[in-house]
Amino acid sequence: MSEARPGFAGTGRAVAGVAAPVGAPLVQHAPRWIRLLGRRRATLVGLALVAVALVVGLLAPVLAGDPLRIDVARRLTAPGSAHWFGTDDVGRDVWSRVVYGARLSLVVGTAVVVMSFAIGLGCGLTAGYYRRLDNIVMRVMDGLMAFPAIILAIALMASLGPSVLNVIVAIGIVYAPRVARIVRGSVLVIRETAYVEAARALGASDAVIVARHVLPNCLSPVIVQGSFVFAAAVLTEAALSFLGVGVPPYVPSWGNILAEGRLYLQQAPWLVLYPGAAIMLTIFGLNLLGDGLRDLLDPRLRGIAAERTS
Amino acid sequence: MKTYIARRLLALVPVALVVATVGFTLMHLAPGDPASIIAGPDASGEDVARLSRQLGLDAPFHVQLLRWYGRLATGDLGQSIFLRRPVLEAIVDRVEPTLLLTLYAMLVAVAVGVPSGVLSARHHDTATDQALMTLALVGISIPNFLLGLLLILAFSVWLGWFPVAGYSPLEYGWLLTLRSLTLPAFALGLVQSALIARIARSAMLDVLREQFIVAGRAKGLAERAVVYKHALKNAMIPTVTVIGISFAILISGAVVVETVFNIPGLGRLIISAVLRRDYPVIQGVVLCIAGVYMLVNLAVDLSYILFDPRVRYQ
Numbered sequence: 001m002s003e004a005r006p007g008f009a010g011t012g013r014a015v016a017g018v019a020a021p022v023g024a025p026l027v028q029h030a031p032r033w034i035r036l037l038g039r040r041r042a043t044l045v046g047l048a049l050v051a052v053a054l055v056v057g058l059l060a061p062v063l064a065g066d067p068l069r070i071d072v073a074r075r076l077t078a079p080g081s082a083h084w085f086g087t088d089d090v091g092r093d094v095w096s097r098v099v100y101g102a103r104l105s106l107v108v109g110t111a112v113v114v115m116s117f118a119i120g121l122g123c124g125l126t127a128g129y130y131r132r133l134d135n136i137v138m139r140v141m142d143g144l145m146a147f148p149a150i151i152l153a154i155a156l157m158a159s160l161g162p163s164v165l166n167v168i169v170a171i172g173i174v175y176a177p178r179v180a181r182i183v184r185g186s187v188l189v190i191r192e193t194a195y196v197e198a199a200r201a202l203g204a205s206d207a208v209i210v211a212r213h214v215l216p217n218c219l220s221p222v223i224v225q226g227s228f229v230f231a232a233a234v235l236t237e238a239a240l241s242f243l244g245v246g247v248p249p250y251v252p253s254w255g256n257i258l259a260e261g262r263l264y265l266q267q268a269p270w271l272v273l274y275p276g277a278a279i280m281l282t283i284f285g286l287n288l289l290g291d292g293l294r295d296l297l298d299p300r301l302r303g304i305a306a307e308r309t310s
Numbered sequence: 311m312k313t314y315i316a317r318r319l320l321a322l323v324p325v326a327l328v329v330a331t332v333g334f335t336l337m338h339l340a341p342g343d344p345a346s347i348i349a350g351p352d353a354s355g356e357d358v359a360r361l362s363r364q365l366g367l368d369a370p371f372h373v374q375l376l377r378w379y380g381r382l383a384t385g386d387l388g389q390s391i392f393l394r395r396p397v398l399e400a401i402v403d404r405v406e407p408t409l410l411l412t413l414y415a416m417l418v419a420v421a422v423g424v425p426s427g428v429l430s431a432r433h434h435d436t437a438t439d440q441a442l443m444t445l446a447l448v449g450i451s452i453p454n455f456l457l458g459l460l461l462i463l464a465f466s467v468w469l470g471w472f473p474v475a476g477y478s479p480l481e482y483g484w485l486l487t488l489r490s491l492t493l494p495a496f497a498l499g500l501v502q503s504a505l506i507a508r509i510a511r512s513a514m515l516d517v518l519r520e521q522f523i524v525a526g527r528a529k530g531l532a533e534r535a536v537v538y539k540h541a542l543k544n545a546m547i548p549t550v551t552v553i554g555i556s557f558a559i560l561i562s563g564a565v566v567v568e569t570v571f572n573i574p575g576l577g578r579l580i581i582s583a584v585l586r587r588d589y590p591v592i593q594g595v596v597l598c599i600a601g602v603y604m605l606v607n608l609a610v611d612l613s614y615i616l617f618d619p620r621v622r623y624q
Contacts, residue, residue: 143328147600148562151580155596158584159339235453239566242455245584262459262570265474266467276456284451291447 043292049285050227053278056099057106064096067252076268086270088260098275100252105234105282108168112233113226115172116179121222123176124183125210129191138184141177149174153236157245164247171236175229182225186218220297227290231283238279254279314615318608325604327379333597334378337589348391387594392586397594400579407477407491408575411498411564412557414491418499419506419556424549426503427510431545432537434515442507449504454563458497458570465493475572494571498563502556509552513545520544547614554610558603565599 056063071091079086085094127137144152156170190196191214199209240246241255242262249256254275261271345362346353353361362368366377381388387397430442452460466474472493478486517523518541526536565577572578576595583591 139324140328142325143332146325146329146604147332147596148558148603150566151562151596151599154565154580154584155336155592156339158587158589158592159336231451238453239455243566243569243581245581258456258459265459265463269463269467272456272459272463276460279453279456280448280451283453284448287447287451 040292040295042288046285046288046290046292049281050289053102053282053285054106057103060099060103064099065093067092067096067100068250069093076264078268079270085274086268088257088268088271089264094257094270094274097252097257098254098278101254101257101275102278102282104164104247104251104253105237108164108171108237109230109233111168112171112175113229115168116175116229117222117226119172119176120179121183121215124180124218125187125214127180128184128187129206129210129214134184137180141180144173144177145181147174149232150236150239153240154243154245157240162246162248164251167237167240167246170240171233174236175232179222179225179229182221183218186221187214190214190217224290224294224297227286227293231286231290234279234286235283315612318611322604322608326601329597329600329604330379330382331375333593333600334375336596337593340587340589382597387597388590390583390588390591392583392588393591397590400591401576401594401598404574404576404579406480406575407573408561408564408568408577410480410487411491411494411567411573411575412560414488414495415498415502415560415564416553416557418495419502419560420553421503422500423503423506424510427507427549428514428537428542428545430507430511431514431518434518439511443511446504446507449501450508452501454498454501455566455570457501458494458567461493461497462570475570477571477573477575491573494564494567494573497570498560498567502560502563506549506552506556510545510549513548514541517541517544550613551610554606554613558606561599561602 069092071087073091074083074087075089075091077083077087077091079094083093083095085098088094088097123137123141127134127141147155152174153170156173157166160166160170196209196213199213204212237246237253238255238258241251241253242259243255244259246255247253249259257275258272261268261275264271345365345367346358348365349358349361366374369377385398387401389395390397390400393400426442426446430439433439462474465471473490476490478490480487518537523536523541526540527533531540564575565580567573568575568577569581576599580592580595583589583595
């Protein structure tokens with residue numbers, strides 16, 4: 001496949017080439033970038049939305065009751081003081097399910113980011129640094145990326161079976177090659193720089209060069225991808241669960257609530273509206289945050305960012 | 311140029327091999343061996359062993375893999391366990407709605423996305439621009455199946471303008487088909503139009519900074535002519551790329567949206583196959599979609615030659 005590919009479906013990172021030139025090490029700039037991040041209103045809104053989702057997810061046991069308690073006598077009750085978001089078709093409290101759904105989304109999103117970054121960084125660094133392995137590793141990645149994300153995720157779930165862990169593994173496998181490709185692109189640039197040559201001349205081993213010099217310098221484009229991978233993971237989990245091939249139906253997940261809501265659209269639109277709003281706000285926040293991070297950390301676009309803030 | 315096309319086609323071979331291998335592995339990743347799944351839970355151990363021999367499942371892994379490549383090369387995707395018919399036949403039966411939905415959604419995505427992007431770029435940094443781009447970001451943040459549910463709620467349940475769900479095949483008249491696919495196509499297309507709008511806008515902004523635009527304005531061309539004639543043409547190159555990629559994204563999106571609207575396409579086929587553990591069908595649909603995806607990507611790359619005479623390949 002060609003080099004010009006979007007990061008992945010549905011995110012803002014589009015035609016831009018993957019082989020991004022690389023900025024100064026992130027660590028040195030930390031205070032400045034955090035300051036800059038707060039300067040744009042849109043990014044702050046994104047940060048706030050993500051923070052709300054985080055707090056709701058973390059405090060789920062405090063904020064909500066038992067998301068699994070069935071009360072058939074009160075099935076499909078409209079939102080009111082007893083049930084803020086109403087009840088579902090077996091009388092479970094929708095507010096509790098949406099709150100615990102946030103928790104599941106955060107767990108899935110975080111775990112997928114960790115997993116796809118671990119695999120992606122490993123493969124990307126190997127492929128970029130050791131040219132002999134490049135062809136093999138990247139062909140496998142290309143092959144995996146030849147499947148549309150959701151299709152590969154569905155197929156993997158078919159083989160793995162429905163569970164939260166399997167959803168994480170499936171989505172992680174889907175997004176790892178996308179991270180690997182970005183990392184490899186950066187490594188190809190970095191390995192030709194003078195400081196890598198200098199390190200080698202000083203007798204540093206490959207392991208030291210990769211860990212101390214290459215890795216820190218290819219992190220910024222990867223961090224930019226972080227919030228987009230997180231968003232994609234949350235969306236994919238919701239889609240898989242909605243289709244009935246994700247987490248088991250009793251687990252409170254936004255996709256599961258929407259799947260039930262589809263059957264009761266007429267009688268109980270709140271089954272769709274509340275989890276729908278939760279998904280939208282969370283993804284909207286992650287996208288705003290991701291755009292802000294990209295403008296700051298992706299030097300290729302820094303000019304545009306400066307223009308926008310001025 | 312011919313050698314370039316030949317080289318690109320050749321480069322597809324290793325990717326296709328990996329894709330075929332992944333398809334094969336998926337089946338063998340599943341818990342339990344395929345023979346006992348096909349034979350069903352009531353089959354005796356003897357029956358399972360016989361079936362396993364029949365299907366060649368007793369051969370060593372690499373022999374099975376080579377046979378699998380051979381079968382794929384002849385277009386044999388195997389037999390469905392549940393439907394008791396060739397997988398390829400089942401897929402061909404379900405292609406119509408998925409393909410029509412994808413094309414319709416594509417139309418919506420381009421018709422909404424490109425003009426909004428151009429409008430946004432033309433009124434750069436004004437309220438119009440900000441409103442459109444905020445809307446686009448909201449669009450990117452709504453999953454297509456959720457938008458589908460919201461559209462059903464608004465236009466079918468509350469207003470009653472469209473059927474709640476279902477599909478009317480072409481043989482009953484294309485107008486009915488169009489009506490049954492309108493809400494799904496908007497659910498799928500509007501989300502994608504947001505992405506197209508963002509790309510069209512930034513492509514347009516890049517072009518509008520170019521020297522020849524300044525020259526055009528300097529010689530007194532009307533702003534309309536500058537924007538729509540000179541700038542738009544050049545901004546189309548990155549936009550066309552995204553449109554091409556959108557097609558591939560839309561096909562896989564159609565698989566999800568079909569469930570919302572109960573459309574009997576490839577999406578329903580693969581989801582019901584997952585629920586029935588009908589692995590040959592899952593494998594077949596996945597491989598077909600991956601194949602289309604690869605070809606579309608190739609077509610997009612080759613289309614640069616047509617759209618941009620400056621691009622020359624050896």
